[in-house]
Amino acid sequence: MPAAVPPAEARRLWTFIEPIHAVTYFCPQPRAAFEAANLRGFWRGYFAGRSAPLGPVGAAPVIALFYVFAPRMVTRALPDVWTRAEPAAALHARVEGSVTALTDALGDADVASVKAAADLLVEVAAAVDIGGRALAAANAALPVPDGDLARLWHASTVLREHRGDGHMALLLTAGVDGCAALRWREACDGDGSSVLQASRGWTDEEWAAAGERLADLGWLDAAGAVTPAGRQRHGELEEQTDRLAAQPWAVLRERHRERLVELLTPITDAVVRVLPFPNPVGVPRPTSS
Numbered sequence: 661m662p663a664a665v666p667p668a669e670a671r672r673l674w675t676f677i678e679p680i681h682a683v684t685y686f687c688p689q690p691r692a693a694f695e696a697a698n699l700r701g702f703w704r705g706y707f708a709g710r711s712a713p714l715g716p717v718g719a720a721p722v723i724a725l726f727y728v729f730a731p732r733m734v735t736r737a738l739p740d741v742w743t744r745a746e747p748a749a750a751l752h753a754r755v756e757g758s759v760t761a762l763t764d765a766l767g768d769a770d771v772a773s774v775k776a777a778a779d780l781l782v783e784v785a786a787a788v789d790i791g792g793r794a795l796a797a798a799n800a801a802l803p804v805p806d807g808d809l810a811r812l813w814h815a816s817t818v819l820r821e822h823r824g825d826g827h828m829a830l831l832l833t834a835g836v837d838g839c840a841a842l843r844w845r846e847a848c849d850g851d852g853s854s855v856l857q858a859s860r861g862w863t864d865e866e867w868a869a870a871g872e873r874l875a876d877l878g879w880l881d882a883a884g885a886v887t888p889a890g891r892q893r894h895g896e897l898e899e900q901t902d903r904l905a906a907q908p909w910a911v912l913r914e915r916h917r918e919r920l921v922e923l924l925t926p927i928t929d930a931v932v933r934v935l936p937f938p939n940p941v942g943v944p945r946p947t948s949s
Contacts, residue, residue: 665909665917667902673909673917674823674902675944676924677781677816679931682943683761684709684817686935690757697753698744707737709754712747713798725795727828728838733861751802759809765934766927771808777923778811780916785815787911793825812927819908826904830897835877840870844879847886848894849938859940 684690685706694705711722719738723731741750766774782804790797799818804811831841842856857867874880879890886894909917928946935943 663910665906667899667906670906670909671902672947674905675946676921676928678820678943679928679935680813680816681820682935682941683765683931684754684758685941686939687761689760689764690754693753693757697749699741699750699753703737704741707734708741708745708750711738712750713802716742716747727831728842728860730861755805755810755813758813759807762809762813762931765930769927769930773923774812774927775808777920777927778808778815780912780920781815782811784908784911785818787908788818788822789907792829793822796822796825822908823901823905827901830900834897839866840873843867843870844874844890844894847880847884848891855940
């Protein structure tokens with residue numbers, strides 16, 4: 661039986677895969693691929709591409725699974741996007757655009773290193789426990805695409821959705837709704853920006869009400885700043901997320917995980933240079949140790 665992977669190790673490994681997946685949202689190449697598939701406008705591409713593994717679903721499952729979006733924002737996109745492109749077309753555009761973005765970001769990267777990293781990451785993604793994790797399950801059920809960068813991106817996507825599914829389940833059990841989760845995160849980050857509110861479609865009234873709910877829990881103060889109790893609880897939730905995300909990484913021995921980090925470091929470093937920081941997805945900078 662493989663040894664359990666510590667939560668801190670799961671978080672470290674996540675910092676290398678999340679940027680690889682995130683080119684889908686922040687680089688121009690995927691947007692161009694979605695537009696070529698008749699999905700014009702950023703949010704049509706986003707909702708179609710990310711929900712396409714589920715099939716031509718309506719808004720309700722996506723509201724549930726994406727969790728932090730205002731429902732009205734989802735219903736503007738779904739099911740309308742499926743009148744513009746079939747899920748298969750959205751999936752193709754998502755992979756094609758993401759691979760083009762990675763290709764452009766990596767330039768003259770060592771092809772052998774990319775292949776070796778993809779081989780290891782595909783092995784990890786194949787080991788995910790999909791129980792209770794609908795987005796991870798839907799992505800894991802897709803055929804692994806051809807090409808090393810496509811395989812690398814696909815495996816990163818399965819693993820990040822696996823992590824995200826666990827995180828949303830923890831928010832739910834903690835009694836934190838989607839709007840409040842974003843308001844809490846913003847307070848913990850301490851940058852005072854409204855990028856999370858605006859990018860997920862919440863009104864000022866909804867945002868204020870979420871702050872009041874968090875204040876009732878003792879996690880924000882009267883000024884809307886995070887309290888020590890709120891920061892501690894947020895940290896506990898993140899640690900639990902890491903613990904739930906650790907399961908598939910145990911398929912690799914420690915030396916193989918270190919080899920994966922070695923292989924991914926130049927890849928992720930190159931990708932990070934084309935991503936915005938800070939960003940509404942919470943893409944981290946990679947952590948070597």
